[in-house]
Amino acid sequence: MTTHDHSDHDPDTLGLHADDARALDALIDAGFEPECVEPELQFRATRIAQVLGALDQTPAHLDGELTDRVIASIRASIRDTREQSVQLGARDGEALEACVMNGFDPARAPSALRERAERHDAIRRAVTTLDAAGEQWIAAGRRVRTERVIDAVTSADAATIPFEQPRRVRGFRIGDLIAAAAMLLLASAVVLPVTNSMGESGRRAVCMSNLQAAGLGLGLYAMSNDDSLPMATAGFGGSWSQVGNPVHSQSANLFTLVRTKHVPWWALTCPGNANAPKDALPADAVDWRSLDEVSYSYRLMPRGSARLDELNSGSVVLADRSPVLLAGLRGRSIDPEAASPNHEREGQHLLRVDDSVEWAASPVLPNGDNIWLPRVVEQQIHSVRKKYGLVDGYELPASTEDTFLGP
Amino acid sequence: MTGAERHSENDRTHPRAASVPSDESLFLRFRDDGDTEAYRDLIDRYHDDLLRFLYRMLGDRQGAEDVFQEAFLQAHLSAGSFDENRRFRPWLFTIAANKARDLLRKKGRRKTAELSAPIGGDGGRGASFVDLMETDVAPPDERLTAEERDRQVQKVLNDMSPTLREVLLLAYFQRLSYAQIADELGIPLGTVKSRLHSAVAVFGKGWQALNRGETDV
Structure with missing residues (x-):
């Protein structure tokens, strides 16, 4: 693969080669018709269209975010394929085994493998030491750091x-x-x-610390599990709302962090939730015991997706418990834009993939996404509002049987 | 068992001389007794190694400085989840690696990939095997100054996927056995083994290509 210096590269193009980035732009401008792209870029545009077509059957409907994801997938796929095609020779593999088993001390490797073990150790030393300028940088700031x-x-x-x-x-x-x-x-x-x-004020401080701990736990869990988000046994596609029944419980998925000791149990209890347990749960607990005990709402993933690296760094992964689910799962009417009950319905903390925790007064993100609802419900609400013009002051009762009070 | 007894017990079981408190003991003194001096000693103890590790992970000094601070702060904030029966070093490095990965995500830093290049390192012709005897990395040879070598090491690391780069650096900086790495990362031993083999091979291939002046890495 050809390597290039991309220091002047536009970061918005997610690291695509400059020529490919131009070809992609031209392809989008041409409505994903490679034939309409200028001849100079046509070959690259055709190739991009082929790859996009292989990943998504409807490239014409790609929005910005999806385009980013597709491109990221292409790039990861290329790199993974390339890396998987590179393997150590048999003797080097044996020497690596000897190194690892002997704390990377080549002198303790079998004599037949010693020379290669020394080469492994040389690589290790080259990677773990810096040049003089680097060592000077490290030494100079020790006290300040x-x-x-x-x-x-x-x-x-x-x-x-x-x-x-x-x-x-x-x-x-x-x-x-x-x-x-x-x-x-x-x-x-x-x-x-x-x-x-x-x-x-105190409750919010504790809650924020809880989410920071949960963020760390999520990251450590993902790191140890091939970037997977914590999952218990609840499969996406069936019911996920039966708290206490781990086969059908989204809260059990998050509780995996407690079960695997990535997060202490109390870090998942918000002090603003009066029903959260005050004492440790049994050691063999796999979920909270009831919906009321659940303090935080955890991101549901689409079918077939359960990996942290499939999300953007700004994606919300955890938040104070959802008032919409609390009401909706009990058959009560919902206010789609209500704030979490954890903090006096004034707002909620959001934990994002990049580990940041912030306070948000509204559950509607700047991009219009309501964290309490899947897009399909948001669209239904939007269409109902649009169709019926709710609360625009012109509605009349359907009949004398229809009670409808004005201000 | 009191805090002092627990710390003392920890010192006895640690391979260090009894007069030198173990990392775990220092951390528990800080966590349980609020002994800031103990944490200062611990930071000092890990200062050089952790910065080198982070610099290799991130490829830039400012990022390494930021994550260095974040990692120790996070270790403090997560002190409650630290298992006294485990070692402090891998726990700290895992936190640091996680923070470093977050920073890479935040910066949106991505490795460049030219779509028009052949997919697969060998144009899809199958696996290529690396012979490390052709990988001339040490001692610094006549062709490469220490600065050039350092820069090239970093370039090869930057070109690797984060997953392989992480396992390579965690293994190299900690010099743990497969079982220990698997235990610390919580992934199967076989996965650790195959990832480390791949990581060394990819590094070796990248290094060979750079030193041969090849454009195809």
């Missing part, structure tokens, strides 16, 4: 409640302590909003 970490740790302690400490004893924010002191001193009705604020 160490102090920076200590500062960050200290700041984090001041802002959040440490996981291992009793969560209601140590690590309160200063604002919480001031509010608590005010409550004791004044003991008046005026304090009530302050105490409410104090409690919610």
